[in-house]
Amino acid sequence: MAKLKSVLGTMWALTALPLLLVMFFGFTHWPKLLVAATGLEVSPWFTGGKVVASVDREGYAIRVHRPVFDALVGQRAKGFVQIDFVPPEGGSLPAVVEESVDVGGNPALAIRVRVDTATRTATLGASGTHVDGVEGVYGLARGLGVRVALRNPA
Amino acid sequence: MLPIGQLLGEGVVVGLAGGTGCLATCGPVLLPYLLAEEGRSRWASVLALGQLLLGRLVGYLAIGILAWLAGMTVLASPRWRAWLVGTAYLGVAILMVAYGFSPAAKGCAATPGAGILARVRTRWPKLLPAALGLLTGLNLCPPFVVAITRAADAGGLAGSLAFFSAFFVGTSVYLAPLPLLGWLRRPEAVRTTARLAAGVVGVYFAYLGLVNLIGGLLA
Amino acid sequence: MSSTPTTTSRPWSPGLSWPKTALAALPMLLLTALMLLGGRPLPHDPLRLVPLLAVFVLSNVLFVLMLRTGKTDRFRAILFVTVAVCFVLSFIPNLLEVRGNIGLTGDDLVQGKTPFCHMVIPMTVIPAALTRTIIFPGSMLTGFAAIGSMLVLWLAATLALGRGFCSWGCFFGGLEDGLSRVRNRPLVKAIGKRWTYLPYAVLGTVVVISALTLTPTYCEWLCPFKSVTEFNALTNTRAVAQAVIFFSLFAGLVVVGPVVTRKRTQCGLFCPMGAFQGFTNKLNAFEVRVDRERCSDCGQCEKVCPTFSLDRESLAKGGTRVSCVKCGKCVDACPKGAAAFHIKGTALRPQARSARLLFLYPAFLFLTVFGSGMIQDGLYRVLLLVTTGSMIAH
Ligand code: SF4
Ligand code: SF4
Numbered sequence: 001m002a003k004l005k006s007v008l009g010t011m012w013a014l015t016a017l018p019l020l021l022v023m024f025f026g027f028t029h030w031p032k033l034l035v036a037a038t039g040l041e042v043s044p045w046f047t048g049g050k051v052v053a054s055v056d057r058e059g060y061a062i063r064v065h066r067p068v069f070d071a072l073v074g075q076r077a078k079g080f081v082q083i084d085f086v087p088p089e090g091g092s093l094p095a096v097v098e099e100s101v102d103v104g105g106n107p108a109l110a111i112r113v114r115v116d117t118a119t120r121t122a123t124l125g126a127s128g129t130h131v132d133g134v135e136g137v138y139g140l141a142r143g144l145g146v147r148v149a150l151r152n153p154a
Numbered sequence: 155m156l157p158i159g160q161l162l163g164e165g166v167v168v169g170l171a172g173g174t175g176c177l178a179t180c181g182p183v184l185l186p187y188l189l190a191e192e193g194r195s196r197w198a199s200v201l202a203l204g205q206l207l208l209g210r211l212v213g214y215l216a217i218g219i220l221a222w223l224a225g226m227t228v229l230a231s232p233r234w235r236a237w238l239v240g241t242a243y244l245g246v247a248i249l250m251v252a253y254g255f256s257p258a259a260k261g262c263a264a265t266p267g268a269g270i271l272a273r274v275r276t277r278w279p280k281l282l283p284a285a286l287g288l289l290t291g292l293n294l295c296p297p298f299v300v301a302i303t304r305a306a307d308a309g310g311l312a313g314s315l316a317f318f319s320a321f322f323v324g325t326s327v328y329l330a331p332l333p334l335l336g337w338l339r340r341p342e343a344v345r346t347t348a349r350l351a352a353g354v355v356g357v358y359f360a361y362l363g364l365v366n367l368i369g370g371l372l373a
Numbered sequence: 374m375s376s377t378p379t380t381t382s383r384p385w386s387p388g389l390s391w392p393k394t395a396l397a398a399l400p401m402l403l404l405t406a407l408m409l410l411g412g413r414p415l416p417h418d419p420l421r422l423v424p425l426l427a428v429f430v431l432s433n434v435l436f437v438l439m440l441r442t443g444k445t446d447r448f449r450a451i452l453f454v455t456v457a458v459c460f461v462l463s464f465i466p467n468l469l470e471v472r473g474n475i476g477l478t479g480d481d482l483v484q485g486k487t488p489f490c491h492m493v494i495p496m497t498v499i500p501a502a503l504t505r506t507i508i509f510p511g512s513m514l515t516g517f518a519a520i521g522s523m524l525v526l527w528l529a530a531t532l533a534l535g536r537g538f539c540s541w542g543c544f545f546g547g548l549e550d551g552l553s554r555v556r557n558r559p560l561v562k563a564i565g566k567r568w569t570y571l572p573y574a575v576l577g578t579v580v581v582i583s584a585l586t587l588t589p590t591y592c593e594w595l596c597p598f599k600s601v602t603e604f605n606a607l608t609n610t611r612a613v614a615q616a617v618i619f620f621s622l623f624a625g626l627v628v629v630g631p632v633v634t635r636k637r638t639q640c641g642l643f644c645p646m647g648a649f650q651g652f653t654n655k656l657n658a659f660e661v662r663v664d665r666e667r668c669s670d671c672g673q674c675e676k677v678c679p680t681f682s683l684d685r686e687s688l689a690k691g692g693t694r695v696s697c698v699k700c701g702k703c704v705d706a707c708p709k710g711a712a713a714f715h716i717k718g719t720a721l722r723p724q725a726r727s728a729r730l731l732f733l734y735p736a737f738l739f740l741t742v743f744g745s746g747m748i749q750d751g752l753y754r755v756l757l758l759v760t761t762g763s764m765i766a767h
Contacts, residue, residue: 002720009718013658013728016533016735023529024408024742031521035513042485042513042520043506045587072503072584074163082483139480167585254574346567350574358582 044068048082048145053102060093060143061086067103069152077152080135085115086143093117093143098125106130108153115146122146158316165317168301169324203330209284210329211322218305218318225306225314236370239303243363247356254353386710387726388443397730398437401737405432408742420760424752431455431748432741439733445701445714449740450550453540456744457547459751461601466754466764468603471517476606482510487603488518491527491543493592495576495649496583508587526743533735535657536650537699539640539680541736542743545598545627546698549639553631553679560633569641569681569696572648579645597622597639641680641696651695659732660715661699665691667711674703674712699732 023030034040041047045068053064062085069079081103087093096116103109112125115137122134132149139145228234301321305314389397409429416422435448442448468475472486481487489511500508507513511520530538539546579591592599594615600623605612622643630638640647654660663674668688675683682697693703703712714729715721754764 005718006720007718009658009716010731013716013731016658016731017738019533020529020735020739020742021404023525027522027525030525031514031519034525035521038501039505040501040507040513040520041505042511043500043504043508043587045508046482046510047485048483070504070506070587071167072500072587073167074160136479138483141484145483343570346570347573347577350567350571351577354571354574354578358578 044070048147051084059088059091060097062099062101064101064103067109067150075152075154078149079152080147080149081109081111082145082147083111083113084140084143084145085117106153109150111148113146113148115144117144120144124148158313161313161317162320165301165320166324169321170327173325173328205284207326207329209288211319213288214318214322215315217302218315219311221302221305221318222311222314224302233370235303236366240363240366240370243359243366247360247363250352250356250359254350254356386443387713387729389440391441394437394441397440398433401436401734402433404738405429405741409745420753420756421749423756424749427752428741428745428748436737439737444705445729445733446705449540449701450554452740452744453547454551456740456747457544457551460544460747462754463747463750464602467517467750469765474606475603477603478606485510485512486516487511489520489523490518491523492596492598492646493589494524494527495580495645496589496591499580499584500587508583509589530739531650531653532656534699534739535654535659536647536697537657537659537736538650539647539698540700541740544744544747546637546640549627549631549637550679552628553635553637555632556635559635564634564642564681566684571642572644575643576645576648591645594618595622597627636681637679640698647696654695654697658716659699659728660717661693661697661704662713662715662721663688663691664711664713664721667709669709671708673706673708677702677706699736
């Protein structure tokens with residue numbers, strides 16, 4: 001038994017160096033494999049969640065993310081939805097954009113928003129009963145993202 | 155009224171979240187009663203635990219009724235609610251920090267009740283765990299503050315009771331393994347860590363208390 | 374007591390003779406050459422070339438000295454502290470170059486531009502298991518210190534070294550390690566043992582709160598190292614409060630604490646990542662043991678241990694507490710040669726030297742390769758400052 005333990009311990013110790021070498025040499029590869037194998041992604045509370053609808057307008061496009069109510073288990077009572085306003089490649093957004101946005105077809109979450117792109121401010125017009133206000137306007141790699149606070153209708 | 159399903163779910167989650175607090179504040183007090191003593195079978199420890207849990211459930215349900223009453227009265231105004239919750243959090247935070255970081259302080263409600271407990275112990279020794287459970291169940295400990303305000307929102311007696319039953323389930327997850335601690339190799343380390351954790355959580359509750367008080371001022 | 378043949382006058386010194394040292398250093402020379410210089414053409418810019426060669430030479434000289442003298446911590450610390458200092462020197466100019474600011478803005482958070490570090494890992498475990506998401510405003514695969522890359526590095530280092538990561542990898546630990554050596558004698562000697570459990574309490578608390586709020590609580594509120602990296606732009610009271618906490622913890626635990634106690638106070642009394650990493654020591658093949666037959670209970674090892682990992686109780690059992698960072702300071706300090714690196718499951722005395730070598734290869738290689746980028750960039754920034762008057766390349 002002592003012998004076996006000793007052999008196993010030494011073998012385990014011997015793997016340490018090769019393990020690190022394999023990690024370093026394949027370093028461009030392993031992170032991708034890890035992410036693909038586990039399906040891990042960054043929390044929607046930071047990314048805004050997946051884009052579920054895109055609409056092209058003259059001079060810009062809007063992308064609506066899925067509403068985020070994610071909790072550790074189940075859903076939270078409060079959350080937000082992110083709406084991106086994207087200018088054409090190389091262009092810029094109009095000074096003011098005003099949009100009616102449908103969130104998952106739920107009238108309680110319907111949003112009327114007006115964005116002043118120069119001052120980076122947004123105001124809500126007549127919106128659904130579960131729409132709480134503008135949470136923030138953020139600069140994206142291209143365009144602006146407006147986060148609107150919501151109460152969970154579910 | 156909020157749907158019962160949602161209340162049950164939330165109750166479990168709040169219980170799971172706050173259960174570490176239960177463990178930290180009451181664990182060390184309950185532990186000596188629960189650990190398999192010499193001459194006491196494992197089975198007896200488990201029975202004692204059962205009694206303890208039952209006692210806690212009764213205590214929680216009583217609080218559930220109080221929360222429902224509070225929800226209809228004092229907690230109805232947002233400003234009052236923020237102030238009450240804020241003060242409760244701060245009070246509890248001070249207790250927890252004192253308990254967590256000073257080796258002398260006692261934190262669990264069952265400790266001041268030692269007098270009552272001593273009487274129970276002499277008159278009805280078999281009921282001691284249940285009495286302990288009831289006392290810890292009536293304890294104004296931090297997870298409780300959260301639970302009360304949430305249950306007050308439930309909008310009905312049934313909802314409030316449902317929430318507290320679920321809260322009970324969530325917190326029990328932490329207390330149930332206590333009798334097993336006797337088999338742990340380093341119970342002292344676990345106890346010290348749990349106690350310090352109460353102090354750290356206390357700091358967090360102090361923060362929540364302040365946020366609520368400031369929120370109340372601005373409301 | 375039996376005597377064993379050794380190369381130096383002290384019993385059980387793990388030092389090697391010169392020929393053996395040369396032989397044992399050769400693999401490291403080749404590996405570091407391959408990893409640092411191999412594959413790519415050497416940079417033409419002298420400001421990049423000099424740091425690269427400097428890391429290569431410095432690390433190999435240190436490794437040779439480690440082998441020859443048998444002292445581990447003495448030479449490890451030089452490289453470890455250099456990495457930490459260079460990390461700070463390189464991190465801030467790097468952010469300015471890549472992102473244009475040090476203060477994190479809402480835009481940076483939404484765009485996932487925050488570099489990920491190992492400190493976050495314990496907080497991400499429960500949410501990752503239950504929601505398959507990482508609760509950190511970074512990017513999984515792109516940009517500087519992407520989440521996926523840091524996870525891979527950490528995973529491999531943990532399997533290979535356990536909590537050895539904290540003295541052979543963590544670029545924050547080096548700051549304290551360096552500062553704990555500033556004074557020759559500690560001003561404060563007695564720290565109650567109960568405080569050494571605080572990291573576990575902080576760990577438990579931040580893990581639970583992070584899981585419930587789905588935000589990395591420790592990064593938001595408690596990390597002392599934010600002071601030397603980045604924190605939320607000071608645009609509201611909350612951010613100011615956070616910055617005050619970061620700076621106070623940094624001053625207390627990373628600067629004053631180590632200087633007055635000669636201990637790594639942040640690592641030993643606060644860091645939740647360290648506490649978490651301690652559990653991985655259980656899975657790791659390497660440990661530090663104390664040979665009870667040789668130990669004279671002089672307490673020297675206990676005195677020098679920077680992380681409170683040795684006490685009377687653990688010594689009586691012939692080992693360290695779970696918090697050991699495998700720095701080797703106790704091994705260096707033990708006058709009887711009783712403290713030694715050891716491979717679990719093997720007999721203690723006869724293999725003291727081979728166990729040390731088997732540990733040193735992966736540990737030193739990790740420190741060199743993982744730290745080389747930071748040292749190079751740090752030195753590059755210094756050279757840039759000297760030659761152009763700015764640490765940022767335009
Ligand atoms: S204890 Fe924390 S700061 Fe110290 S070395 Fe380990 S991870 Fe780094
Ligand atoms: S026990 Fe020894 S090797 Fe471990 S941390 Fe302390 S001094 Fe370093």
